Amino acid sequence: MTRYVLGRVGQAVAVLWAAYTLTFAILYLLPSDPMELQLAAAGVQTDSLTAAQVDAIKQQFGLDQSIWAQYWHHLTGLLQGDFGTSLTQQVPVGDLLAQRIGPTLQLSVSAAVVSLVLGSALAYLATFVSLPWLRTLLSRLPALGASFPQFFVALFLIQFFSFQLGWFPATGTTGFSSLVMPVLTISVLASAVLAQVLIKSFDETLAQPYITTARAKGLSRSAVHLRHAFRNAALPAMTILGVIVGLTVTSSIVTETVFTREGVGKLAQEAVLAQDVPVVLAVVTVAAAMFVLVNLVVDLLYPLLDPRITHVRVSTEGAAL
Amino acid sequence: MTATLLEAPLVEAAPAPSGGRLTSVLVRRPLFLVALLYVAFIVVSAFWPSLFTSYGPIDTDPGAVTLPPSLDHFFGTDIYGRDLWSRVLHGSALTIQATLIALGIAVVAGLTLGIVAGFFGSYTDSILMRFVDVLLAIPGLLLALSIVTALGYGTVPVAVAVGVGIVPGFARTTRAEVLRVKTLPYVEAARAGGASWTRVLLRHILPNSWGPVAVLAVLDAGVAIIAIASLSFLGFGAAPPAAEWGTLIADGRNYLITSWWLSLLPGLFVALLVLSLNHISKTLQELTR
């Protein structure tokens, strides 16, 4: 068991490192002239500078070093909790993140919880109801939810709940009421994605012969659905929890921009607009870390929930008659 | 097993050769037809927008500012008196172009990765799939944002960024299909019949892996459209006055309280397109199963 856990943790760290490296490569290797890009981001015109000034600036941002040296510098800095310095705002990126992460965590966590509840409930109902038309309707809903661009959902909610009904503020970062519409925006997509996977899993599970066995015992439909179908259907769907959390994090970019919430998502949007490379790198790294972490937790929890995984050894030996 | 619960009445009776399948499908599934027509309409409008509107996309009319939707102006007019319907149709060109570029990248790179990994297996497979795992670890939109940061703004960078974001999913599906087909008895029979791996790949594996990959491509077209619209909504798309759908919606956002149609109608237009693509993909999946 310890070996399993250590192995999984090691894998997660490796994936995270690789993701960081890939993003670094994209940001520092792709543009034709990284220095020009970064100087432009810092508001400096390259043409107006003397060679000595250019060198000085290069040195300031560490751009005079080889790409490997820069990579090493950034990576070691990251390991010590140093995300570098923002090009546009001239403050440590770590500080920016610390300021902005609160609202985003609030948003992402609430959205993830709401999506889980909504998505599971929808999938449960869509596979349980026996009225054919209701069943069709419910099982088509997720495809509908996944088709609406988030900015459209957000704008629609603002138009309806803020401007027409006046229930919630259209913008802002403070208070519960400012959270409702952003959470709803994200949940429409995230719960739709979850429900699609769950419904498929439920359908497959309900077609399994052991469901017939359970029904043949004389159990009621609801007992069969709850006691036999639910767990078996939910287990394979657990693997997309990471995707759901990843969705809520990326969704914060559009959502926070529309609702003008001062979170990491809006920070990312601003950083890309300003081509503030260190900030973009930091945001991507943090998001990838969250995704990897959730996947790690799911991986570690899975054997506890699915007896077939914990008992690997027994199954290889016990299966021989 | 379920197969026996649903056992066919006559297993040994050979199924009759099928014919006229498409027509009957279209008749039985009117929604599928509507979705197909809508997608076709948008693709046509992307190439010949003037077929469907008499207004120019950048013709201002000071006398017709922020008019609500009417028969004259389907989607109303913006604050400069430009016809929004015409602007949306002309925006199709950019967005569809970007979508095609993104899909092209995803299909070419994803198929190559998936086929190479699935076909050669062992170490090649492990290395390529680890790479795909890493790509998947970076949430799609953020990967796209990094690429846009590096490449700059505009339709093509956005398209490239979105395309790269779709590659991993494509590669995985292709690989899974190749792996599935590769172990099928008919591939083994072909090998036993002396066929070379190249022949097996070209004649057996590729044609039979194609179905699910094509279904995914249609689905991903919807995903790509949303991602492209989102990126241009965030301000990374084509420079004004050219207007992609996302840009149009973002511009209209400031007038939401007074002129809701400026944002919501183009948004609905996009949503319907994505919905249609999803429906087409789903129907295809059901038909090919």
Add this chain to the structure above:
Amino acid sequence: MTLVHIQGLDVGYARHRTISPAVTGLDLTVAQGEVVAIVGESGSGKTTTANALIGLLPANGRITAGSAVVDGVETAGAKERVLRGLRGSVVGLIPQDPMVGLNPTQRVGAQVAEAVRLRGGSHTEALAFLEEAGVPDPEMRARQYPHELSGGLRQRVLIAIALAGKPKLIIADEPTSALDVTVQKRILDHLEGLVRGQGIALLIITHDLAVAADRADRIAVMRDGRKVEEGNPGQILHFPAEPYTRRLVEAATPAIPRPTPASPAVPRSTPASPAGPRAEPLSRFEPASPAVPRLEAEQPAAPSPEPAAHAELGSPAAPLSGPAAPDVPGPATVSRPTSDPAPASPAFPQAKAVPPGSPTPPPDLSSFAGGAATVLPRPPREDVGDPSLNGAAILAYPQGKTETSPTPVLALNEVSKIFPVSDPRRGRRGFNALDKVTFEVPRGRTHALVGESGCGKTTTLRIALGLESATSGSVRLDGHEIAGLSWNRMRPLRRKAQLVHQDPFATLDPKFSVRQSIVEPLVSFRVGDRRSREARARELLDQVALPVSYLDRRPRELSGGQRQRVAIARALALQPDLIMLDEPVSALDVLVQEQILQLLAELQRELGLSYLFVSHDLAVVARISHTVSVMSDGRIVEQGRVADVFTNPSSPRTRELVEAIPGRRANAA
């Protein structure tokens, strides 16, 4: 008292707004404590009938007419609440496949207890049921999950669940067809003992007439949704009234005689058979000469065997290549090609097939006594027993090559195979899949590899084909060593040996037309041009008795048997010496099995082919093979002539396999 009373029952499945019937006008009764079997091919409506009884039809299933009364309750059109009252407490169900019949995430004890609690029982009672069902150490087993139990134990847990509701009737739907024969026998015996002991009625749903005949008081034979015949096992086996039943009997009755003539059989009220058990070996093995089994049965090509072959299959006048071959519905043929009763006695040429000198059994008996003869019907001949003539009679290939050449077409010598298994806990280790396997396939003969699943027979076949490499040992194909050859060096030899795979539904590329599939090996080896390939394709289709019009069909337009014929045609395309048959008929219905075996036998006779035949089914092996190797755990435990090995098994594994073949009990009666 009547427990189940089905009258005029119609059940159908709704598809695209039409209802396709699955069961039509069925009448059936089951008395209390009675054991009744419904026998039929897949698609005959037997499972649908069972599902209708317990109210578990799939969502699109409808009872459209008639009534099915179970314990006084009408189930046709009944509400879910009523049906639920029946399930478990009145009718118990033992589902088809034990490997997937139990909830994988729940301990088996809890799954039994759930059924017990429904009628207010206690947890200890659940343990009692497990014990009763024959689960050893029930307390320990109850805490295990299904995947920790073997298939046999899982089946016993399912039996315990069915018993737990204290039902009056248990429906066993193909109860053990997913298990190995030896396990199958033990479990069926146990189940039968239980229900007979407790006075529970048992409805066995099976495709295997032999399984039914061994255990049922009464058998109903179903076909295409209708009951075609009903009677006690003796009647059905010995005096089948319907031609369809007769063909089932023929297909299901094992041709293998028992090692000990007087095995204690459960006494049964079946009519005594004139040909006792001792007669069986005679009628079965007499045709085989001691030295070369079946050789003298080969015949000159002039008296074509085809009419006889087809007469047996029910369409007396059909020429071999004609479109009316049994599993080939021709353009004008209705979907039930062979339902018309063929003339009863002449349709079964076994009587004629028995060579002069052996006791000729009455026609109605020969159908189950003369297993091998049914596959290889031979018209009466004058020259039987003249070896020189027979040597010349194997026309299809040059004499010297066959009779004088001592080289076997395939010879494996001490072949071993070790698969590396990576176990996360114990690191990499070797799994010994094959251990010094040695056998040879003589020219023009059939050598069989038999054994239960996982015994290594398929691995052996793949090694012999060069699809897998042996860890050690030598594989000689037509005298050439192929072990360790690279793909390219192996390639020319590949023309000598071809493969026919088990699963007819996956053996053909769905995107290829029949023509493309058949000529593919020719294209791969660049044999001939377009025109000659086309001609060859037609010729091959003709050889496997499919109409030429099928050349443009896709696999989905073919039935399972037809697909297998195309696969055989493809294997023949390069004119190989040897064809490796990997369970070629195991996925097919019994009647189609017969046709394919027949075809293989004819092809062997006409083309002088050698077969390496891999199968788990001893009955099939006995019909087609000359020699046999019995495999167990990667080793060959016994080999020799089929007659010797099966009549007089020396290894306990072989004896167990032979013993476990269903249908023995009824035969012995």
